[in-house]
Amino acid sequence: MLKVAGHVLIGLLILLAGFQYSKIGSGSGEGFPQRPVRVVVPFNPGGGTDTYARILQKAIKDHNLMPQPLVIVNKPGGGATIGSNYVKDARNDGYTLLCLHEALMTSKATGQSMYGAEAFEAVAATGEMGQVVLVANDSRFATLNELMETAKAEPETLKFGVNLGTPTHFSGIQLETTLPGARFRLVTTGGGANRLAALMGGHLDAAIFSVGELIRFRDNGLRALAYLGENRLDAIPEIPTAKELGYPVFSSNLQYWWLPKGTDPEILDYMASVLKQAMETDYVLERSKELEILPRTILGDELAERIESKTKLFSLMKTEQRVDLPDVTAWTIAGICVFGAMILGKFVFGKRSASEKATEGRMRYDLAFGTLGMCLVYVLLMGLGVLSFVWATIAFIVASGLYLTSCDKRKLVYVLEVALVMSLGLHYVFTVLFAIQLP
Amino acid sequence: MEAITTASVYLFSVQGLFLIVIGTALGITMGAIPGLTGAMLIALTLPLTFGMDPVNAFILLISMYVGAVSGGLITATLLRMPGTPASIMTTLDGYPMARSGKPGRALGLGITASFVGGCISWLFLISLSAPIAKYSTKLGPFDFFSLVLLALVLIASIGGKSISRSFFSALLGVFASLPGIDKATGNLRLTFGMEELNGGLKLLPVLIGMFAISQIILDLCRIGETITVIPVKRKREMLFKVKDWKDQALNLIRSSVIGTWIGILPGIGANIGSVTAYSAAKSMATPEEKEQFGKGSEIGIVAAESANNATIGGSLIPLISLGIPGSVIDAILLGGLLIHGLQPGPLLFQQNPEMVYTIMGSMIVANVFMFFFMVFAVRYLARLASVPRSLLMPVILVFCIVGSFALSTRMFDVWTMLFFGLLGFAFERIKIPLAPFVIGFILAPIAEENLLMGLMASNGSYLPIIQRPVSLIFVVSSIVLLAIPLYKRYRSR
Numbered sequence: 001m002l003k004v005a006g007h008v009l010i011g012l013l014i015l016l017a018g019f020q021y022s023k024i025g026s027g028s029g030e031g032f033p034q035r036p037v038r039v040v041v042p043f044n045p046g047g048g049t050d051t052y053a054r055i056l057q058k059a060i061k062d063h064n065l066m067p068q069p070l071v072i073v074n075k076p077g078g079g080a081t082i083g084s085n086y087v088k089d090a091r092n093d094g095y096t097l098l099c100l101h102e103a104l105m106t107s108k109a110t111g112q113s114m115y116g117a118e119a120f121e122a123v124a125a126t127g128e129m130g131q132v133v134l135v136a137n138d139s140r141f142a143t144l145n146e147l148m149e150t151a152k153a154e155p156e157t158l159k160f161g162v163n164l165g166t167p168t169h170f171s172g173i174q175l176e177t178t179l180p181g182a183r184f185r186l187v188t189t190g191g192g193a194n195r196l197a198a199l200m201g202g203h204l205d206a207a208i209f210s211v212g213e214l215i216r217f218r219d220n221g222l223r224a225l226a227y228l229g230e231n232r233l234d235a236i237p238e239i240p241t242a243k244e245l246g247y248p249v250f251s252s253n254l255q256y257w258w259l260p261k262g263t264d265p266e267i268l269d270y271m272a273s274v275l276k277q278a279m280e281t282d283y284v285l286e287r288s289k290e291l292e293i294l295p296r297t298i299l300g301d302e303l304a305e306r307i308e309s310k311t312k313l314f315s316l317m318k319t320e321q322r323v324d325l326p327d328v329t330a331w332t333i334a335g336i337c338v339f340g341a342m343i344l345g346k347f348v349f350g351k352r353s354a355s356e357k358a359t360e361g362r363m364r365y366d367l368a369f370g371t372l373g374m375c376l377v378y379v380l381l382m383g384l385g386v387l388s389f390v391w392a393t394i395a396f397i398v399a400s401g402l403y404l405t406s407c408d409k410r411k412l413v414y415v416l417e418v419a420l421v422m423s424l425g426l427h428y429v430f431t432v433l434f435a436i437q438l439p
Numbered sequence: 440m441e442a443i444t445t446a447s448v449y450l451f452s453v454q455g456l457f458l459i460v461i462g463t464a465l466g467i468t469m470g471a472i473p474g475l476t477g478a479m480l481i482a483l484t485l486p487l488t489f490g491m492d493p494v495n496a497f498i499l500l501i502s503m504y505v506g507a508v509s510g511g512l513i514t515a516t517l518l519r520m521p522g523t524p525a526s527i528m529t530t531l532d533g534y535p536m537a538r539s540g541k542p543g544r545a546l547g548l549g550i551t552a553s554f555v556g557g558c559i560s561w562l563f564l565i566s567l568s569a570p571i572a573k574y575s576t577k578l579g580p581f582d583f584f585s586l587v588l589l590a591l592v593l594i595a596s597i598g599g600k601s602i603s604r605s606f607f608s609a610l611l612g613v614f615a616s617l618p619g620i621d622k623a624t625g626n627l628r629l630t631f632g633m634e635e636l637n638g639g640l641k642l643l644p645v646l647i648g649m650f651a652i653s654q655i656i657l658d659l660c661r662i663g664e665t666i667t668v669i670p671v672k673r674k675r676e677m678l679f680k681v682k683d684w685k686d687q688a689l690n691l692i693r694s695s696v697i698g699t700w701i702g703i704l705p706g707i708g709a710n711i712g713s714v715t716a717y718s719a720a721k722s723m724a725t726p727e728e729k730e731q732f733g734k735g736s737e738i739g740i741v742a743a744e745s746a747n748n749a750t751i752g753g754s755l756i757p758l759i760s761l762g763i764p765g766s767v768i769d770a771i772l773l774g775g776l777l778i779h780g781l782q783p784g785p786l787l788f789q790q791n792p793e794m795v796y797t798i799m800g801s802m803i804v805a806n807v808f809m810f811f812f813m814v815f816a817v818r819y820l821a822r823l824a825s826v827p828r829s830l831l832m833p834v835i836l837v838f839c840i841v842g843s844f845a846l847s848t849r850m851f852d853v854w855t856m857l858f859f860g861l862l863g864f865a866f867e868r869i870k871i872p873l874a875p876f877v878i879g880f881i882l883a884p885i886a887e888e889n890l891l892m893g894l895m896a897s898n899g900s901y902l903p904i905i906q907r908p909v910s911l912i913f914v915v916s917s918i919v920l921l922a923i924p925l926y927k928r929y930r931s932r
Contacts, residue, residue: 044777044778044779044780047780050780073848074489075848075849076638077619077637077638077639077641078619078620078637078638078639079620079637081634081637081638082634082635082637082638085634085637110626111626112620112626112627112637156898159896164622165620185895185896185898186895187892187895187896188622188888188891188892188895189892190888190892193782193784193786193790194782194784196786197576197784197785197786198579198580198892200576201576201577201578201579202577203579203580203896204896216790220786220789322895323894323895323898323899324899325891325894325895325899326890326894328617328887329617329628329629332610332613332614332617333614335606335610335613336607336610336611336614339603339604339606339607339610340607342603342607343601343603343604343607343871346601346603347869363660363661364659364660364661364662365660367659367660367662368656368657368659368660369656371659371832371833371836372656372659372857372861375836375840375857376857378840379840379850379853379854379857382850383850383853383854389841393837396833396836396837397833397834397837400832400833400836401829401830401833404659404662404828404829404830404832404833405827405829405830411827411829411830414830415830418830418833418834422834422837426837426838426841429487430841430845438841438844438845
């Protein structure tokens with residue numbers, strides 16, 4: 001009785017999942033966009049870019065600015081080059097967007113990637129984030145002036161925290177160039193939280209942060225020396241700009257929206273107008289204020305001009321290494337060779353015990369590698385796009401289940417049930433509940 | 440205070456309690472099935488939590504951690520198969536006691552000891568984390584570098600049987616962490632022209648491959664083995680009586696403190712905690728009690744099980760206060776925190792206090808739930824060991840593939856996972872331990888980043904490594920730890 005009930009329950013679940021599954025992919029209309037537009041964010045969920053992209057996504061959805069939703073896809077890693085590379089090579093049909101700030105330009109300047117802004121069509125730049133120079137509360141530097149003069153008097157002694165190869169690195173170098181002779185000891189510190197810990201612990205003399213970080217970290221005992229913008233910021237009116245103090249550094253960053261090269265200009269204009277409208281909604285204005293981001297939108301010629309001038313600025317800067325650093329790769333390989341040789345020596349000259357050989361005989365390598373072989377075919381089929389996730393999974397579970405049970409007919413029902421529950425169920429959980437795409 | 444309130448609201452909401460129940464039950468279940476480990480469960484669950492609120496995600500993951508370390512004792516006692524590596528010591532005494540007609544008693548001792556171990560280490564967790572986090576801003580990059588060095592030496596000299604094999608494994612792990620962007624120059628290294636490697640090898644595919652796929656291959660090799668379970672009948676004999684509390688009090692406290700301390704040490708976790716506490720209990724026992732060890736000693740079961748659960752609280756301390764994982768599972772949790780945009784370490788207490796209190800709160804609530812769930816469900820859980828592998832293994836394979844793919848929706852990660860699965864299987868066959876590989880893989884970037892940061896700040900001088908007192912302590916401890924086994928071997932020749 002229980003068994004029958006179990007089968008019925010599983011059957012119902014499969015029906016439900018199948019019903020949900022059939023709903024995906026429906027929906028049609030005229031013109032662009034006919035299906036959801038994917039926005040690739042080349043960072044982890046929860047980061048600055050991700051947060052901002054999601055704010056705009058919500059505004060577009062809530063105000064019905066587009067007939068189809070934006071879907072955020074996170075492709076983190078490689079200093080954002082994994083995500084940018086993905087969009088660069090995507091089809092230029094307008095359905096794949098990249099949301100990435102000026103790291104796209106800096107990564108070309110530092111040699112992290114072979115391409116920069118020229119490999120994309122720029123749609124718009126939205127939301128300006130300012131940068132500030134910070135010191136710890138008990139720092140001996142009261143003003144930016146003192147900091148810069150010390151950097152000149154004792155070059156390469158002041159420890160200045162940046163994140164190598166990112167816009168903060170360039171701001172640090174830019175600051176040096178405003179006072180000939182001034183040199184910092186640039187120290188890479190990773191992300192904002194690490195930099196803050198290093199500054200508070202006295203391991204750095206000064207560091208560059210974004211305004212948003214300043215607001216969040218302000219209560220932890222930090223002092224801002226200067227704001228690297230054109231005019232003083234409303235949120236922090238007491239902090240002078242570097243320009244007022246005689247060090248004209250303007251360093252701000254915006255979230256740019258890019259489409260693959262060769263995208264239809266009409267689609268470009270359409271997306272630009274959607275983003276512009278989204279930027280003007282109350283929700284975006286309100287959230288921008290919370291995050292200390294200026295709700296600025298740059299489009300068209302102004303955008304092209306900014307990209308050109310920034311690319312030029314970054315390419316002129318020298319980001320050479322200033323300290324001799326160890327070759328970690330070589331040391332690791334050397335260590336592997338030493339210990340590998342030791343093990344090999346023991347293996348050749350040592351003896352194997354009898355009990356080891358005894359367990360050897362009972363191992364069913366054929367089953368393990370047979371199943372693994374099926375698994376490889378399964379992944380290959382999905383990877384090449386021959387079969388969709390649902391069909392490939394059903395086929396794989398049925399095939400391997402039958403193989404492992406040696407085609408036991410009594411277990412066939414279970415195998416089929418497991419196959420259907422897994423394929424449809426996982427597809428439902430991932431695509432509908434968690435909005436993660438499957439192959 | 441406000442953060443504690445927020446964390447309690449999350450924890451004691453319907454959703455929070457539901458996640459704790461699900462997480463703990465799943466953890467115990469996975470722990471109870473030999474061949475499926477907690478590390479595997481947590482690594483596979485992580486991609487599913489991307490869409491969740493980080494606080495809820497961690498309620499789930501911590502509950503799984505507590506459940507997984509506890510669940511292993513069931514199969515260890517009833518089948519002599521440790522459900523997870525953490526329960527290896529329990530097989531020594533739990534199984535003989537169960538065989539001699541007292542399976543309920545053996546399980547009861549283990550369950551209560553697990554519960555007490557978890558509670559005692561929780562007290563350490565809540566009292567030590569904040570002071571350590573506060574102090575840790577004073578630690579400079581070189582101090583962190585030496586700490587990671589100590590972790591690698593610890594896992595190699597204490598964790599494995601052969602130091603050279605452990606170091607070989609750890610260094611291969613370090614090597615696997617190198618591809619991607621060179622932190623010193625910002626240039627790409629070791630990517631061999633593959634653009635997918637620009638971001639380096641991702642933690643999850645490597646971990647799922649190393650721990651799940653290699654284990655599946657091993658399990659499939661042994662699919663024919665038959666399993667007999669000792670049935671458990673009465674529930675009543677599972678609970679501690681007043682006399683038990685009196686007899687075991689000292690043992691419970693000693694083993695839990697040892698477990699917590701082993702947990703705090705970076706790199707080594709539950710299995711080593713229970714081995715250490717077991718041998719300590721054995722060496723401090725009276726001759727008559729010593730006689731019982733290995734034949735069904737109550738002291739032995741209590742020592743092993745309280746210590747392995749105590750490592751949970753211990754290993755969470757360096758994770759949340761320093762951002763250095765105390766064990767393999769904590770390393771996955773570290774990855775999880777980063778994926779959710781949270782940087783564990785000194786600032787987590789200031790930036791996301793609700794997260795800190797959630798981790799602490801879910802550990803104790805899950806611990807309580809674990810106790811009741813185990814007492815009531817243990818009889819049924821034992822049967823899990825006989826779930827047909829032929830159905831289970833393909834399902835887990837699909838989970839592994841989907842989990843790796845979902846991380847950043849690309850097939851490359853799936854291939855990475857399969858590759859490391861085969862590598863892990865090969866490691867197992869030629870007796871190279873897996874844990875040092877994973878610890879090396881996870882800690883190397885932290886060590887490298889701190890070394891580079893330190894060198895850039897000291898203008899290229901290595902001297903601060905031995906000039907800074909904290910760093911010096913770590914370096915000296917590492918040298919001593921390395922020297923002791925070498926000296927012993929020299930003496931024995």
